Amino acid sequence: MPAPGEGKISCQLTAGRLFQTISSAYPLKIISPKAIPNTPTSTEEEPSQKLQPAVSYILSYGGGIVHGDQIHVDVNVGSGCALMLLTQGSTKIYKNRSGRPPSYLKNPRNDAKFDINQSYQTMIMDVAPGALLCLLPDPVTCFKDALYNQRQAVRLHDCSSSLVLLDWMTSGRMSRGERWDFAKYFSVNIVTLGYTPKSRGEQWMDGSKILIRDALLLKQPGDPSNIDQLDEPGSFARRLENIDAFAFLLILGPSVEQISRMFVEEHKKYRIKAFRMSKTREDEEGVWWSVSEVDEQGVTGVAVRAAGPSTEVIREWIKRRLLPLQSVVGDSAWSMYFNA
């Protein structure tokens, strides 16, 4: 029986058949609708879709995370599988209120490790050789005064493991006039290489090399844990005045190489000419974006950053560029993401 807030998702290919096992405990819920692989057309000599698709939705009761929640999900994608991890609607991080958290359920594993006044979501994801993991959630929306920590580690077993990781956030509950009003948003994404179940140790990092560690912290200067409250001319709310959604996208590995290449090509065409007006520069779609090529110890791909005036603009911008995924994961899994 998993501890409160803990879940597991595993999909393995055995003798050509997909076996997906899931478990979760309140306040976390995981459901896995069936994804049908494309039937190969007779004209194709080799089926274009080589991976067996699987889909899991990571949900929470109440549609969000309250302070004191400690979500922890372990994910394992076996060779030959393409797992899509989705959510339904943005993950709302509710206001931090003083006192005992409303749904605080003691998880003995986390004793003294976490601050119960903050919320945590941790995911440790294994991608076996030849497997693909697509983490394509809706954005995180932090309400006023929320304190959120998102910690994600992806262990690529070798250079043939592939990953699409989208980590994105909005400025807050815009309809309520809340923009960049949360107290803390901390998001760390780590990609490691070389982990094998044999090298398993006490720590998830044991037996693997760290390739990427991308840690973003947005914290209000007025945060009580900021001991030294000195004059801070630009809080991030002011700095991000034209931006309501920010996305970080990692595309790594051979299964999604086409998408990486397309990003690089499009970025190459993107030319910024020096210009002398006091106006910020975005592309036709109203998005600021940049691509950084990644090449670390045989793991290649791109890191993409995109910012825009609304969640919808960024959502469409990303979806359009991920279209080649359709042939990788099959129409049925793709439509669960694309049509959501």
Next chain:
Amino acid sequence: MDKETWLLWMLADSQLPTGGFVASAGLEAAVQGGLVHENAAEGDKDSFTRFIHDSTSNQAQFALPVCSQVHDTVLKSLTLSDADANAEVEASQDTHDKALENAIQELRRIDAYHHSMLASNKVAMRASIAQGGGLLSLFNRGYALAGFMEDRHGQLCVKIAKRLQRLSRLGEMRGHWATMFGFVCVALGISCAHMQQLFLFQFVRQIFSAAIRLNLVGPLRAQMLSCDTQKLVDTLLRRYSHRRIECETSEDLFGESAVYTEPVLELFQGMHDRLYSRIFNS
């Protein structure tokens, strides 16, 4: 005038031959992308002062802890070699080697970790490796031959530096700016507190010199703005000088010891190679 002060002034000199003049810390892309407005001197200095504020506080939380960690670690190795050397004269050579190996191993570990922090930002990574390499070769070809490096510590550091140079030539180590800065400062006997001041001072100075060459501000206005930046750097040092990178356990990796705080600046910096015309490398 003592040696440390003299060295600090040398290192703070804008003529310091580390190739820093090709870096703008993302300012050029921010200007051309429209984030920082041109002619900042007239009326609209806000976007430029904000850039200085944001990028400097980011540097204090992102790279400063790396630099501080290197200083602590190398100093510890040096002191260890002293303690042992005093206790047993015969074992001296042995402990000397041990201290050397220990320092190199730790430097490689910290540098590799710092590299992972830059792996998704190619422009910043490239600039950091280029400037780190410049500083290390400046040390090897300049400071290492200075008279004051002839004592025990000095010779040990010279040996470490030679090994680091070889490792980076073999591609076994990157030699990032923050790592090399920490190492060179500790090797020259500069205290951690002074090194931290210098690290942020240089960062700010580099932005101002880039701003002047981009014709964003005039040299006189830059002097004035630079005066105002002292308070900011002082605040940042008080807040973050105790920070060290932590990468021992999984929880450390998920921790906040070294973080990025400016997603938009990072995004704009990524556009750098797409600028139609550019004078800087980053």
